[in-house]
Every structure is written in C-alpha cells, then in structure tokens.
Amino acid sequence: MKLPEEEILAARILIVDDQEANVRLLQRLLGDAGYTGVSATMDPAGVCALHRDHDYDLILLDLQMPGMDGFQVMAALQTQNAAGYLPVLVLTAQPAHKLRALQAGAKDFISKPFDLLEVKTRIHNMLEVRLLYRRLEVHNLLLEQAVQERTAQLRESEARYRRLTELASDWYWEEDEHGRFIRVSGPVSEMLGLQGDGAADLAEEERSGTWNETERAVIRAAIAAREPFIDLPFSRVNADGSRQQYRVSGEPIFTPACRFIGYRGIGVETTPSPPSHPAAED
Numbered sequence: 001m002k003l004p005e006e007e008i009l010a011a012r013i014l015i016v017d018d019q020e021a022n023v024r025l026l027q028r029l030l031g032d033a034g035y036t037g038v039s040a041t042m043d044p045a046g047v048c049a050l051h052r053d054h055d056y057d058l059i060l061l062d063l064q065m066p067g068m069d070g071f072q073v074m075a076a077l078q079t080q081n082a083a084g085y086l087p088v089l090v091l092t093a094q095p096a097h098k099l100r101a102l103q104a105g106a107k108d109f110i111s112k113p114f115d116l117l118e119v120k121t122r123i124h125n126m127l128e129v130r131l132l133y134r135r136l137e138v139h140n141l142l143l144e145q146a147v148q149e150r151t152a153q154l155r156e157s158e159a160r161y162r163r164l165t166e167l168a169s170d171w172y173w174e175e176d177e178h179g180r181f182i183r184v185s186g187p188v189s190e191m192l193g194l195q196g197d198g199a200a201d202l203a204e205e206e207r208s209g210t211w212n213e214t215e216r217a218v219i220r221a222a223i224a225a226r227e228p229f230i231d232l233p234f235s236r237v238n239a240d241g242s243r244q245q246y247r248v249s250g251e252p253i254f255t256p257a258c259r260f261i262g263y264r265g266i267g268v269e270t271t272p273s274p275p276s277h278p279a280a281e282d
Contacts, residue, residue, distance in 0.1 A: 003131055009033075011057040011127045015040040016047055016073065017091065018065040025114065026060060033120055044068040048076050056087060057130050058123065060110075063092045063101060074104045087130050089122065171267040173250075177260055179223075211236040219248065226252045226260055234267075245270045 013035060015026050023040045030038045037057075041050060044065050051059065059077075063070035070090055077086055086105040092098065093112035101109055108126050110119055174183040212235045222229040234246040250265025 003128055008127050009035050012037040013058045014056045015060045017062040018042050044073050047073050048080050058127055059088045061088050061090050063090050063097050071104055078105055089126055170269050174264040176262040
C-alpha cells in the first residue's frame, strides 16, 4: 500500500538538537522538500511534554546533548508510552552509538555530518512506515468496534430469540458441550434424564410419576449424535394414575468454526384438556 505524497508531507515532525546550526539546516532541508508540519526544540527535557501534546509522527533526535542525552530522552518516551510505537530517528556522529540507539527503541539513524540525500530518503521512508502503522491502528480500532457492535447485536438477537421461544413454549432449556444444563425452565431435567443426587431423583420420581424411558432414550440418542429433533413425544404416568403428554424440540449449537458448544430447545405440554361436564339440570 502506498500513501499519497501529500499525506507524508503533512506529517508532524519534531527536531531535537542542542546545536542551532543543525536545527536550522534540518528545518531548511525539510521545508525545501515540502514538509509543512516541522517543529524544533533545543531543550531535550521538554520533548516528552511536546510529544504528549502533539503526538509527533517523527522525532529527529540528537544523541549527544548536555544535561539530558538522546538515550535518556528515549527512555523517558518509552516510559510515557510503554505499549506504543516510538517514532524516533537518531542523529549521531558516533558509529558505536548506532546499535545502542536501535536497542533503545530508535527506528533508524542518520550519521553526522549529514548527507542531505540520505537524510531526505530516510525521513521519507520512516514517515511512510509510521503513517501506515497509524492507519493500521485506526483500522484495528474500527474493526474492534465493529466486532463489539456485532457481538452486542447477536446477544440482543439471542435474547429476543429466548424471550420469543419462552413465550411460545412451556419450557426452554440449554446445555453446554459437556451435557451440563446451563439454563432450564420447567421439568426439562426430568424429561432428558438429568442425573443428580440419587435420593433427590427418587423423591422427585415418586412425586411426579414415571417417565416413558423408551421415549426419553430417543432424545438422548439424538443429543449424543448432535442431531436436531422436532416435536419428539414424551409422556409420563403420574402418581395418581393420570397421564401427561409433551413434545420437545432441540438443536445443536456450533461456533462459526464448527465447534460444538451445546444444545438448546423448547418443550410444550400436549395433554388433552379433560372434557367439560354440562351443568346438571334442575
């Protein structure tokens, strides 16, 4: 991807050098090349504050300065923005300092005395990389926002689905990929054979009656095979001898990568209403 030249020439650049002659030379060089956002300082102690206020795309940093050298400036910039990109191009007359500067976080270097063509080329190339990096940051931020918005929409859609299914059915149930129920309303755990404390299961069985194990085995097999099922019949004989009938539907849940993560379904009671008896005539 190639950036428009006008975007590169509008980049924010800070020159940091204690030698006024060097500052003027770089300002004139960059001005002649068409750069419009060039600033300068001869006070290295103020670089962090300037960068915090202006967020420069490139800092041309001299290494040999009294009071606070370029290495100390880079260390302060790293502390100020530990997780960020350090847009520093160092200026040095000491070849031995180049490797140390790169290890300290500088992205490139320019040797003194200046080769003007080299200076312009390195500045242009580094700015192009920096601005592309900024575009990537913006793109990632927009992508993250889009993902968050889409996730919120999906959650709201899922919530609406649950509300509608709960309104349209007597029971709603969900289980995770390990077969553990994570959302249950109604006697779904009994219908699907959810295992719990043995004494509690026996007590519940005595209270609610006996479920048809043949019918219950059919749905257990469908779930084990991770297959959808619709309106499977269920019934039980209650302790008083009456019979209740139900139908249950369910579907497996998969991620976009086709990983199974559980089941969800609904159930309705289909027991016929008892016939109404006409009032006795006087």
